[in-house]
Amino acid sequence: MELVTMILLGLFGLGVSILSAVTGIGGGGFYTPVLHFVLGLEIRNALAVSSAGILVGSGLASIVYLRRGVARLGIALPILAGQLITSAISTYLTVIVPKTVIYIVLASVLLYNAHRILGDRKVGRGGSREPSIAELILIGLVTGLIAPLAGIGGGIIIVPSLVALYGVDSKVATASSLLVIAPSYILVTSMHIWLGNMLPEYAAPLVAGILIGSLIGTMVHKRSGSREIRLLVGLIALAFGIYTLYKLGELLILLNT
Numbered sequence: 141m142e143l144v145t146m147i148l149l150g151l152f153g154l155g156v157s158i159l160s161a162v163t164g165i166g167g168g169g170f171y172t173p174v175l176h177f178v179l180g181l182e183i184r185n186a187l188a189v190s191s192a193g194i195l196v197g198s199g200l201a202s203i204v205y206l207r208r209g210v211a212r213l214g215i216a217l218p219i220l221a222g223q224l225i226t227s228a229i230s231t232y233l234t235v236i237v238p239k240t241v242i243y244i245v246l247a248s249v250l251l252y253n254a255h256r257i258l259g260d261r262k263v264g265r266g267g268s269r270e271p272s273i274a275e276l277i278l279i280g281l282v283t284g285l286i287a288p289l290a291g292i293g294g295g296i297i298i299v300p301s302l303v304a305l306y307g308v309d310s311k312v313a314t315a316s317s318l319l320v321i322a323p324s325y326i327l328v329t330s331m332h333i334w335l336g337n338m339l340p341e342y343a344a345p346l347v348a349g350i351l352i353g354s355l356i357g358t359m360v361h362k363r364s365g366s367r368e369i370r371l372l373v374g375l376i377a378l379a380f381g382i383y384t385l386y387k388l389g390e391l392l393i394l395l396n397t
Contacts, residue, residue, distance in 0.1 A: 145179070146345040153193060153349030154356075161201040161357025162364065163373055164314030165295035166194040166321045167350075169380070175342065185339050188332035192343045195325040197350040198318045204358040205315035212312055215302070216319035218273045222280020223294060223324060227287075240395075243388040246286050246297075250381030253300035257374035271306040280320070295321055300377040303370060310370040311361065 152174060160167040168190050175186035205211035271279075279301050283294040295317045302313040332338050361369070 141341050149179075149342065150345040150349035153197075153346040154353035155349075157193075157197040157350040157353030158357040158360060160197055160295075161318070161354050162314065162361050162369060163295070163376055164299040164317035165376065166198055166325070168194050169296065171346070179342070181339065181342065184332075184335075184337045185342075188329075188335075188337035189339055189343045189346060191325055191329045191332055192338065193346050193350050194321065195329045196347050197354045198321040198325065200351065200354045201358050202315070202318040202322045204355075205318065205361075208315075208362070210311055210361075211315035211319050213319065215271070215276060215308070215312070215316040218276035219280035219283070219298060219316075220320045220323060222277040222282075223284035223287075223320060224280075226281045226284030227324070240388060240391060242286060243384050243391065247381050247384040247388065249282075249286070249297060250300065250377045250384065253304040254374050254378035254381055256304035257300060257370060257377065269306060271302070271308070275306075294324070296377065296380050299373050303373055310366045310373055311364075314361065314369060314373070 153171075156167045156170045159165070159170075171190035171193050172183075172186050175181045175189055176183050179186075181189065202211060279298060283297045287294045287297060295314075298317045298320060299310075299313045302308040302316070303310050308316075329338075
């Protein structure tokens, strides 16, 4: 791989990881398409390299947030438990559930949450009711069901749901989301390495950029207000919701031709 490509890959990882650390998303929705469509990696290799980046970025950021006391284990652990349950069976559902149904559900969740976050100044500023353990497990169950089938990270569902439905402070929601993502990707990355999908020459510069970007992102997170982070989360949920509708339309056109 050329030096220029390595530098660009590192800068790309740096930029995405800053956004990921601030908003609590894994970043796979950015890493995988670029690795596959732009750099031309086989999809299995792109997913493997992306998983390494997600693991390192979310792991580092979550450690920092734990030390600061921003991330809450009481929120993260029930969501993780639910997500692990449905993630284990989602592979089998890929041959049962039509992708159009997944896209419709995902778009509905994202656009509803975006509407709640962007349309209500009180949402995500704290002060709303505390979600119960059962409700957090339910968020995890839904996330584990949808995210693998739709090919996205769980953070884009977890963070807007916590902010929109329960008014969890946006800083707490983003930090806690990374606590869910990091352990779930230990297994994913390990499996890719075991299967021989990992490409170290691509993973190394990407991870190097992510390490720096994650540290910068945690500093931005610390200095940013909850209002700014809430707005950013709402806009990302809106963008992903619109993009999902676009992919749904694209799929429907393909099915009708």
